[in-house]
Amino acid sequence: MSTAYLSRLTLRQVRIFLAVCQQESYSRAAEELALTQPAVSAQVRNLEELIGEPLFDYVGKRLSLTPAGRAMRRAGQDLMRRLVRVEMELAELRGVMQGTLTLAVESSAQYFMPERLAAFCRRHPEVEVQMRVLNHGEALKSLREDRYDLTIMGQVPDDRRLRFVPFRQNDLVAVAVPGHPLQDMEAVPLTRFLEFPLLSREPGSGTRLVFEELCQSRGLRPGRRQQLGSQEAIKAGVIAGLGLAVLPRDACREELAAGRLVTLDVDGLPLKRSWCVVHPRARHLTPVADAFLKALTTV
Structure with missing residues (x-):
């Protein structure tokens, strides 16, 4: 079959299709583009009819690309x-x-x-x-x-x-609320640091991953852990006395400068990255x- 039929594609169709790919949702794509969901669905259907192949499948409730959809996403x-x-x-x-x-x-x-x-x-x-x-x-x-x-x-x-x-430079540092029992200790063993509750992000967090790799290299596992949803929530939790945390210095410079947080001298920290x-x-x-x-x- 000649590929000339693809010349009937419109930029509007391509933009809408790519928005659905990125959002993995017709409704979220419609919201991003300030369109109605039926309008988005209609444009994708028109594109599928032009190509002669389905672009999306539902796996359970999740929208996923078909092989034709992946090819169209690359081209788009x-x-x-x-x-x-x-x-x-x-x-x-x-x-x-x-x-x-x-x-x-x-x-x-x-x-x-x-x-x-x-x-x-x-x-x-x-x-x-x-x-x-x-x-x-x-x-x-x-x-x-x-x-x-x-x-x-x-x-x-x-x-x-x-x-x-x-x-x-990206230094990962151990932080605590001022007055914490570990504040004035030098070379705090990692085992001692892990005796306290640890505040951390979700498993997809890069900081959490790097710190867990340090612990695994020492044959250790973090014990009591409180999972909070953002760096801001973790800093607020540490200041409130919920526990300790390992954070990028860039994320807590303001709190450290103001004295709302202090760094701890923990063995193996800071972890120096870029x-x-x-x-x-x-x-x-x-x-x-x-x-x-x-x-x-x-x-």
């Missing part, structure tokens, strides 16, 4: 990126850096990335920024699906398909993304 993402790149190149011909920069950042990076973005946008006021805050597991998924121009993360998987550049900017090697960066990467990694 490539098409939208090419259009964005052309738009930016045309702006460059006019001597203007213009376009949209899409970023995924792990949750702890949200404490310093706005300052970096503000500096970049002051130099390039025509650039629009879209930043999404994710946990480590979600960031990995977004990399696999090539959703964003760049991803900021603290622990990069061993994957040759990814390019990463370190640009900032913040990295990451993207798939196969992705051709837009002029805006390339300029931001250079700004981020140039001292």
